[in-house]
Amino acid sequence: MIATQNLTKKFGGFTAVDSVSVEIRKGSITGLIGPNGAGKTTLFNVISGALRPTSGQVFLEDFPITGLAGHELFAKGLLRTFQIAHEFASLTVRENLMMVPANQTGEFLWSTWFNRRRIADEERANRERADNVLEFLTLSHLADERAGNLSGGQKKLLELGRTMMTDASVVFLDEVGAGVNRTLLKTVAEAILRLNQEQNYTFCMIEHDFELISELCDPVIVLAEGKVLAEGTAADIRANEQVIEAYLGRKAAKSIPLGQSGDV
Ligand SMILES: Nc1ncnc2c1ncn2[C@@H]1O[C@H](COP(=O)(O)OP(=O)(O)O)[C@@H](O)[C@H]1O
Numbered sequence: 001m002i003a004t005q006n007l008t009k010k011f012g013g014f015t016a017v018d019s020v021s022v023e024i025r026k027g028s029i030t031g032l033i034g035p036n037g038a039g040k041t042t043l044f045n046v047i048s049g050a051l052r053p054t055s056g057q058v059f060l061e062d063f064p065i066t067g068l069a070g071h072e073l074f075a076k077g078l079l080r081t082f083q084i085a086h087e088f089a090s091l092t093v094r095e096n097l098m099m100v101p102a103n104q105t106g107e108f109l110w111s112t113w114f115n116r117r118r119i120a121d122e123e124r125a126n127r128e129r130a131d132n133v134l135e136f137l138t139l140s141h142l143a144d145e146r147a148g149n150l151s152g153g154q155k156k157l158l159e160l161g162r163t164m165m166t167d168a169s170v171v172f173l174d175e176v177g178a179g180v181n182r183t184l185l186k187t188v189a190e191a192i193l194r195l196n197q198e199q200n201y202t203f204c205m206i207e208h209d210f211e212l213i214s215e216l217c218d219p220v221i222v223l224a225e226g227k228v229l230a231e232g233t234a235a236d237i238r239a240n241e242q243v244i245e246a247y248l249g250r251k252a253a254k255s256i257p258l259g260q261s262g263d264v
């Protein structure tokens with residue numbers, strides 16, 4: 001669905017993403033792992049239009065999308081989750097969902113001038129969709145709560161919910177499990193799986209929790225020092241000595257198996 005070809009991003013003389021060629025298969029939940037500073041977030045930023053690549057190409061279903069802006073990619077169904085911005089913290093959970101469609105397409109409600117009735121219908125449909133999303137995410141009881149009062153995990157769920165208000169087909173999740181407690185992490189994982197299986201979402205997710213990666217992702221791509229170090233199933237990756245070395249350094253590699261603690 002998405003492919004990169006020799007994608008490179010330099011910051012001054014430093015190469016954060018170094019000639020990366022990867023594919024995100026349609027219908028997959030592709031995992032992206034690697035040590036801190038490996039270039040994972042930068043790769044996301046370059047694919048999702050937040051940063052321009054220094055060189056190389058990005059394709060969406062064989063069409064070049066290199067260098068398109070985030071909102072142009074959004075219109076093509078490619079979406080990166082965004083943290084709940086500060087200014088939305090005082091809006092309710094439901095309002096945070098309801099504002100997504102207009103907010104993301106950059107459309108103004110200029111047509112209010114023409115057709116109030118239509119706007120009312122759209123708003124009703126939008127509200128219904130938001131309530132369905134809340135139910136899906138087991139957040140219905142928090143619909144009228146201010147977003148700022150949610151726990152870290154509930155905010156992550158709301159972020160996922162915001163992707164569900166769009167008709168996105170590819171969603172990029174950067175450390176969606178970070179700081180989320182085990183119980184909520186389960187809900188987040190279930191939501192990702194269901195969106196993948198029932199609504200055909202393709203995901204590419206950066207994640208540090210190898211248990212979560214093993215549970216959800218196939219394939220898993222390992223990035224180290226800006227380059228693709230390995231790609232395979234979670235089991236392949238766990239057994240890959242080069243990967244273990246990348247995380248732990250050469251000396252430790254022989255003695256400490258990857259993922260023993262569930263955490264990479
Ligand atoms: N805007 C930037 N300017 C300069 N260096 C950056 C910038 N963004 C990231 N980097 C550097 O690029 C490298 C990769 O960063 P990042 O993509 O955030 O890694 P990861 O997400 O894998 O932890 C790091 O060394 C980081 O310091």
Ligand SMILES: [Mg+2]
Nearest residue numbers: 040041042206
């Ligand atoms: Mg990162």
